[in-house]
Amino acid sequence: MNKERISSLLARRAFLRKLGASAAAAGVAAKVLAASPQRPAYPDPNYDWSQHRWAFAVDATKCIGCLRCVEACKRENEVLPDAHHFNTWVERYVYLEGEEKPRIDSQDDPVNIAASGSEAQYRFADRYKDEKVEKAFFVPKLCNQCTNPACVQVCPTGATFKTKDGVVLIDQTYCIGCQYCVQACPYGARWFNAKKNVTQKCYWCYHRTTRGMMPACVEACPVGARMFGDLNDRQSRVSLFVRNNRVRVLKPETGNGPNVYYLGLDKDVV
């Protein structure tokens, strides 16, 4: 092996070493950059999404079915003012004497639409007043902001995603209206806005909660059946509620990991 050959080999080794070192440096720099407290430009500059783990709780034993939550949500989030599109809704479960299965209705039921007098107002008709009711209750429902959301998994464009503080959002500029997510959601929480060609759903009033306010439905509930708060704060209303009660979630078997905790549901509620 001649001298020239050796020196070129050494030069190559040195070059490769430098290359490796610089690649490693670049990697570290990228890591450092990613770890820096980078966060979205919230209206409240003090809001840090890595510090919160939002959760929602519903005490179904308190719900009176007044539907103030539904109207407040429609107004707050500009949901279509009809009886067929809801971010949040309330279901009524009624067990009549001698019947095994509950009768379930909600705001889209024609009898309830007739009772409210318009599709833009909501009320439950007193339709069981002449029946023998054995057991009956209301169940408020909304998006569960799942920990492993199936809707995010199926979205082909990255239009729907999970934020660090635990809310599933929809980026309307990226949504192509394919409605895969509507199909994927086991809770029926998503609805399609045919006018805008986008999917919409409850997002726990992210524009309010990041400003330190309660979601509109929580604000409007006259009996305190809806609760919202931070699971990272052990003294928050939701933390206390989840800790001090035997709560359950809807359809835990789907593996989505829902984050709306319910108290007082019957076995038939899904």
Added chain:
Amino acid sequence: MPKHIVRLTVLLFCGLFFALVMKWAFTAPSFYQYGHYRGDAVAEMASRKVAYQGAASCRSCHSERLAQWSAGSHKSVNCETCHGAGAEHPAKAQLAIPEDSRKLCSLCHQKMAERPRAQPQIDLAQHGAAQQCVVCHDPHSPKLAGVVAAVRGDASAGHAKHAETCAGCHGEQGLSDNDAWPNLAGQNAAYIVHRLAAFKSGAQKDPMMSTMAQALGSADIQNLATYYGAASCAAPAKGRVTEEGKALAKNCAACHGEKGEGVNPAWPRLAGQKPGYLADALKAFRAGLRKDPTMSGIARSLSDADISSLASYYAAQSCSIPLARKLP
């Protein structure tokens, strides 16, 4: 390397380059900032306009209402639950004062088997005779002042006290000779206690009654009330029933009974009462001289003619009808 392979490779690289350029051009700069989504979308969603402002935002202008509301049984119901979202208020829009309170209140208070038992509920067909709820209930503090403490006095001691101090004006039998002074015999005992206590404390003022009541001990008040409550009020009826009086009295029936017989011991019986006294009382409520959250509002809607026809309607009723309903 064969020429065709070189060409194919070049073509592939061109395609790859084109694809990368397109990806770079069409992907939003903030995509992948936090994950597989457009990072800016988070702030965009968080920046949406807030419609519901919360009760705290009402405080600066409506502190009086807020104080009343936060002391009453409706304190868990936020302002905007009934008045609507305050987003444009006060800059651009006024908030609605709900017109149809029967419709609004029944959203929560209509009796339904589905509602939890703890929720106060009414049978719409039975309650309030199709009147608006706000006629009797102040929506900011809806509980009526109908709390009745049991009246446990000694009727014979009450009779003695009556003969000693009251009979001069209110009559030997508790049936007054003067049209402007009320009959007391047969009146609800709890109502008498309320009134005497109000005169005694100064909450209600009357040149005569204030001094009289101040001289009474609470045992005297109990005794008197027991005596009057049990006394017979069979007196000749005085007024006359007109169509107007009958129609107007329908609005009072929910609390005072159809013929003024009274439905709640805390509220007065009006049947067989002196017409002059009834008219004076209504006018005092109207003028704000006598204060009562329910009656003040009602009396303000009555004209002098209304008042006189109502007074003579009740005066014409026989007072010996039993109390329509005892308190649960």
